Amino acid sequence: MRDTVALETKGISGEVASFFISDAGQGDDAVAAYRQDGVVCLRNVVSADWLGVIEEGIEAALSGASTDFDVVKIDGNEGRFSFSSQAWKQVEPFRRFIFDSPLPDLCWPFLESDTLTLFYDFLLVKEARSSGAATPWHQDQAYYPLKGTKVVNCWTALDPIPVETALRFWRGSHTPGIVYQAANFERPSEDYKHLRHERPPIPDIDHDPNGEILATALAPGDMLIWNSHTFHSAPGNELDRRRAAFSVNWVGDDVTYEDVPAIATYRDAGLNTSDRIDCDKFPLVRSV
Numbered sequence: 090m091r092d093t094v095a096l097e098t099k100g101i102s103g104e105v106a107s108f109f110i111s112d113a114g115q116g117d118d119a120v121a122a123y124r125q126d127g128v129v130c131l132r133n134v135v136s137a138d139w140l141g142v143i144e145e146g147i148e149a150a151l152s153g154a155s156t157d158f159d160v161v162k163i164d165g166n167e168g169r170f171s172f173s174s175q176a177w178k179q180v181e182p183f184r185r186f187i188f189d190s191p192l193p194d195l196c197w198p199f200l201e202s203d204t205l206t207l208f209y210d211f212l213l214v215k216e217a218r219s220s221g222a223a224t225p226w227h228q229d230q231a232y233y234p235l236k237g238t239k240v241v242n243c244w245t246a247l248d249p250i251p252v253e254t255a256l257r258f259w260r261g262s263h264t265p266g267i268v269y270q271a272a273n274f275e276r277p278s279e280d281y282k283h284l285r286h287e288r289p290p291i292p293d294i295d296h297d298p299n300g301e302i303l304a305t306a307l308a309p310g311d312m313l314i315w316n317s318h319t320f321h322s323a324p325g326n327e328l329d330r331r332r333a334a335f336s337v338n339w340v341g342d343d344v345t346y347e348d349v350p351a352i353a354t355y356r357d358a359g360l361n362t363s364d365r366i367d368c369d370k371f372p373l374v375r376s377v
């Protein structure tokens with residue numbers, strides 16, 4: 090089933106291009122939509138029990154178990170904006186969700202790869218009225234010391250997310266395979282610390298009349314899967330309740346390591362340029 094989604098944000102009204110909405114089990118169609126649009130929305134694919142496991146993990150992560158944890162300081166923000174990365178070794182419920190739930194088998198087909206390797210987990214919590222916690226347009230790939238196209242972000246909504254605060258995607262922006270400069274999340278007007286100047290600057294997506302923006306409201310347990318080259322952004326959280334998501338990032342068999350400056354979350358000292366990334370930090374989870 091293809092669906093159209095009204096774009097209620099960005100000051101543009103009317104309908105945008107098709108945004109594939111799939112129920113669990115519509116495998117081939119969902120993969121085809123992901124391949125074409127660079128993003129797909131799977132409805133109701135994480136059960137209430139597994140959402141409970143993630144919540145256990147959040148409690149542990151926010152109480153100090155996650156060592157890669159940051160609170161973003163934003164002037165005038167009433168609510169806290171925090172994130173945790175690469176916590177699965179310290180936060181047992183995250184480990185359980187990543188390895189023991191149906192998640193790996195759900196995500197693997199989207200990579201169209203003989204292998205499935207865990208890259209990192211990411212928890213993002215925009216608490217009530219963290220209205221300044223906007224996420225600028227960016228490609229995840231711009232931050233990674235990786236070469237290759239088979240990299241997916243599998244992002245599970247943990248709260249009801251109305252379209253006003255939902256992620257937005259520039260449809261098809263993964264296909265040219267171009268990696269643009271990285272945006273600075275905390276101070277968007279300044280350069281990102283590992284900026285690669287040789288890359289093209291981020292285009293003005295909000296003012297591109299030909300760019301199709303995809304967005305949809307989400308319920309807890311819905312999952313967005315997008316390619317690391319797909320541009321996406323999100324507004325801050327104006328709601329009077331939490332807007333949280335837990336994502337797991339996977340890589341496939343065309344991905345190799347590139348020994349360039351990047352944050353520690355994405356690097357491993359034992360890897361050299363051109364290596365496959367499978368190692369203790371980035372474990373191989375499935376292979377044919």
Ligand SMILES: O=C(O)CCC(=O)C(=O)O
Nearest residue numbers: 213224229256323334336
């Ligand atoms: O959920 C958000 O607001 C941003 C998430 C995101 O951009 C990411 O995980 O790459």
